Structures are given as C-alpha cells and as structure tokens.
Amino acid sequence: MRVLGTLILTLSLAAPAHAARIKDLVELEGARDNALVGMGIVVGLAGTGDESSSFMARRPLATLLGNLGTAISPADIRAKNVAIVLVTAKLPPFARPGSRLDVTVSSVGTAKNLAGGTLVATALKGLDKLTYAVAQGQLLVGGYEVESKSGSMARKNHVTVARIPGGGTVEREVPREAPKDKLVLLLKRPDYTTATRIEAALDTAFATNIATVRDGGAVEVTIGPTWTSSVALLIARIEATTATPDAPARVVIDERTGTVIAGADVALGPAAIAYGGLSIKIDERLHVSQPSAFGRGRTQVVPDGTVDVQEAPAKMQVVPAATTAGDVANALNALGVKPRDLLPIFQALKVAGELTAEIEVL
Numbered sequence: 001m002r003v004l005g006t007l008i009l010t011l012s013l014a015a016p017a018h019a020a021r022i023k024d025l026v027e028l029e030g031a032r033d034n035a036l037v038g039m040g041i042v043v044g045l046a047g048t049g050d051e052s053s054s055f056m057a058r059r060p061l062a063t064l065l066g067n068l069g070t071a072i073s074p075a076d077i078r079a080k081n082v083a084i085v086l087v088t089a090k091l092p093p094f095a096r097p098g099s100r101l102d103v104t105v106s107s108v109g110t111a112k113n114l115a116g117g118t119l120v121a122t123a124l125k126g127l128d129k130l131t132y133a134v135a136q137g138q139l140l141v142g143g144y145e146v147e148s149k150s151g152s153m154a155r156k157n158h159v160t161v162a163r164i165p166g167g168g169t170v171e172r173e174v175p176r177e178a179p180k181d182k183l184v185l186l187l188k189r190p191d192y193t194t195a196t197r198i199e200a201a202l203d204t205a206f207a208t209n210i211a212t213v214r215d216g217g218a219v220e221v222t223i224g225p226t227w228t229s230s231v232a233l234l235i236a237r238i239e240a241t242t243a244t245p246d247a248p249a250r251v252v253i254d255e256r257t258g259t260v261i262a263g264a265d266v267a268l269g270p271a272a273i274a275y276g277g278l279s280i281k282i283d284e285r286l287h288v289s290q291p292s293a294f295g296r297g298r299t300q301v302v303p304d305g306t307v308d309v310q311e312a313p314a315k316m317q318v319v320p321a322a323t324t325a326g327d328v329a330n331a332l333n334a335l336g337v338k339p340r341d342l343l344p345i346f347q348a349l350k351v352a353g354e355l356t357a358e359i360e361v362l
Contacts, residue, residue, distance in 0.1 A: 022185070022198055023239035026219070029184035030176055031093040036132055036168075040122030042083045042105065042139065048113035049083040056109050057084045064120065083111035087122045087135050089168050101168030103135040107160040114162045115141040124168060132174070137167035179231060183221040185238070190217035193246035201243040249357040253343055260342055262357070269354035 041060055042049070050057035061082055065072050089103040105119055117139045124133040139162035187195060195213045202211040202221065212220045227234040249265035289300045349355035 019242040019244045021239060022201070022241050022243055025189075025194065025198065025243065025245055026185040026187050028235065029186055029218075030179075033093065034091040034126055034132070034174060036089045036091050036101075036124035036126055038087045038122045038124040038135065039108075040085050040087045040105070040135070041120045042085050042107075042111075042114055042117035043081065043120060044116060044118045045081040045083060045111070045114065046116060047080050048115070049080050049111045049117075050109035052080050054084075054109055057082055060084055083107055083114060083117065084109045085111075085114070085119070087119065087124060089124055089133060089135065091126070091132055091170065091174065093174075095170045096173055097170050099170040100166040101133055101135075101170065102166060103164045103168045105139055105162045105164065111160060113141070113159045114139050115159060117162070119164060119167065126174075130172065132172045133168045133170050135164065135168040137164040139164060179223065181223055183223065183231075183235065183238070184214070185219040185221060187217050187219070189245070189247075190215075191246055191248075192216040194243070195219050197246070198243045201241050202238065205237070205241045250360060251346055251355075251357045252360045252362065253346070254362040256362075266355075266357040268349065269356075 039060070041057070041064060061079075062072050084107075085105045086108050087103055087105050089101045091101065092099075095101075103119075103124070105114065107114060119136055119139060121134055121136040123131045124135055125131050141159050141162045185198065187198075192213075192215075195216055195218070198219050199211040199213050202219075203209055210222055210224070212222070214220050221234075221238060223231060223234065247263060247265075249267065250263045251266055252261040253259075343359075343361060346355060346357075346359050350357075350359060
C-alpha cells in the first residue's frame with residue numbers, strides 16, 4: 001500500500017538586515033573570474049574508460065602519441081584505459097603566471113569510471129582562444145561504484161566527474177588596465193536603496209563626497225589626487241567599510257522539502273481563506289488466477305488495485321492583518337496550512353492585493 005502523505009511545514013523567519021562589509025556586497029568592475037576550458041585525455045583507468053570502438057578517444061590519443069614521437073593509426077588503438085574528458089577551471093582576478101588553480105574533469109565519452117586516472121597535460125583556453133593555464137595530475141573522484149558479475153551495483157556520487165586540487169598552472173596573465181580616475185563598485189544584488197546606503201557609508205568613512213550612485217547596480221568612487229599613488233589602500237578601506245543592505249519582501253517555498261522562508265518585511269492584509277485537503281490512497285494486490293482441472297488455461301498473476309480519494313470540506317476562515325514575519329507565521333499556523341497548500345494560498349493573496357511580498361518557488 002502506498003500513501004501520498006502530507007509534507008511537514010517548517011517556517012523560518014528572517015532576521016532584520018544588519019550591516020555588512022561593502023566587500024561582501026559589491027564586486028570591483030574589471031576584477032572578476034574568467035572561465036577556462038580544454039579538451040584532454042585521462043589515462044591509467046582500469047578498463048573503465050571509453051569503449052575501444054569510440055573514435056572520439058582513439059583520435060586524440062593517436063595525436064598525443066604522435067607528438068611524443070610514436071606514430072600510430074587511430075584504427076589500431078583498442079585500449080579501454082583511456083577517456084576523453086572536458087577540463088574546466090576558473091581563472092581568478094589578478095592571477096599571475098605560476099599560480100595554481102583547481103580544475104574539474106568531466107567525461108564526455110562512454111567512460112564508466114574516472115577513478116585512478118591521470119590527466120595528461122591539457123591546455124586551458126579562454127573565450128579568446130588563448131591558452132591561460134595548463135592542467136595535469138592525478139584525479140580525485142568523490143565517490144565509488146562497485147558492480148558484481150550478477151549485475152548488482154552499489155554507487156555513491158558521480159564517478160564520471162573528478163577534481164584535481166591545484167592541478168592547473170597559470171601561464172598567462174589576463175590583461176587589464178589599472179583604474180585612473182574612478183572605481184566602479186558593482187552590486188551583487190542591484191538595489192537603489194542598498195546603493196544609496198553604500199554611497200552614504202563611504203562619504204561618512206572618508207569625510208568627503210567620494211561616492212556617487214550611478215544606478216541601482218553601480219556606485220562610482222572618485223580616486224582623486226590623494227589616492228592616485230595608493231589605489232590598493234583605497235580599495236582596502238572601501239572593502240572594510242560597512243553598510244546595511246536592503247532586501248525586498250520575499251516568500252520562498254520549497255515544496256519538496258516542506259520549507260517556507262518568509263522575509264522580515266513580509267506583510268499580510270486581512271483576508272478570508274477557504275481551503276481543503278486532498279488525501280489519496282492507492283492499494284494494490286496481486287491475485288493468482290488458476291485454471292480449472294483439465295482446462296487449457298494458464299496460471300497467471302492478476303493485479304487488483306483500488307484507489308480511494310477523499311477531500312476534506314473547505315473551511316472559510318478569517319486571517320487577521322500581519323505586519324511581521326512572526327505574525328504571518330502565527331496566522332498561517334493557526335489554519336494548519338500544509339506546504340502543498342501554501343503556494344496557491346500565497347498566490348491568491350497576492351492577486352487579491354493582501355500580500356506584500358515576492359513569491360519564489362524552488
């Protein structure tokens with residue numbers, strides 16, 4: 001018997017916004033990560049690599065062997081201990097030649113397991129097709145896969161994706177120009193209120209009108225003659241300055257886990273709500289159908305299932321106005337609302353104009 005039960009409601013109340021470092025609220029324009037990617041070969045696999053008939057793996061391997069002085073035709077390669085992989089990494093800002101990078105290795109062929117493999121030197125390129133790093137090293141697979149001859153298998157995590165901590169070496173620096181007259185702070189969450197508070201915090205910290213709000217997503221900071229020769233110190237002082245970010249009123253619902261998060265600014269107007277609960281029970285049984293003596297029929301298994309659907313009568317209940325997240329929680333808990341019912345209730349309240357919050361469903 002299978003029962004489709006109800007979810008457990010967990011309501012988390014967000015605390016009021018507090019001051020945070022500007023370093024955690026913004027990013028400096030021009031100082032960002034750059035994506036690197038390359039196609040490489042993993043060797044040393046215990047027969048879990050790409051199929052021997054896969055031309056995708058045979059051709060790169062033949063090219064690699066040719067570069068090492070061994071000429072061989074791709075058609076002559078039958079090894080299953082190699083795999084063609086895609087290697088990715090992030091080049092952090094201000095990375096210099098010789099810096100180390102963590103790289104991720106993902107199978108793109110028919111390989112079943114990358115455990116125990118070694119990545120051969122692979123060039124990592126940017127979108128401009130220039131090589132910025134080289135990756136090589138022993139793969140670390142965060143899982144396992146064990147299969148018996150009978151077909152039973154035990155598996156944990158993905159064994160076709162691996163990492164090489166510090167396996168990449170930066171070979172080229174990303175060209176960039178040093179700021180001359182101003183710095184641009186890009187807000188991670190664009191918001192006019194937060195941008196204005198950052199401007200006020202910087203003006204107060206430097207005792208001058210050093211910052212200007214360009215728009216909700218950017219704040220400009222004038223370098224000026226005082227900081228021309230010490231821009232790094234200016235940036236450090238900006239990052240250490242604190243400001244109070246603002247966040248929109250938002251309700252986040254994750255129906256899969258039964259989690260509901262209501263922001264501190266969520267407000268609920270007075271409303272009358274009618275809701276009903278649906279209960280579904282599926283009962284399946286298997287019966288054996290036996291033919292009569294000397295009959296020509298065959299013994300068969302016949303499924304016999306019943307479906308029972310019950311819906312509780314709807315109740316119209318009045319929900320008082322709520323001005324805080326705690327009040328919203330108390331109002332909804334008083335109704336015994338389940339996560340499955342929260343989404344349509346919140347949407348209906350928003351359409352009715354009684355809920356002042358954004359709704360986000362995960």
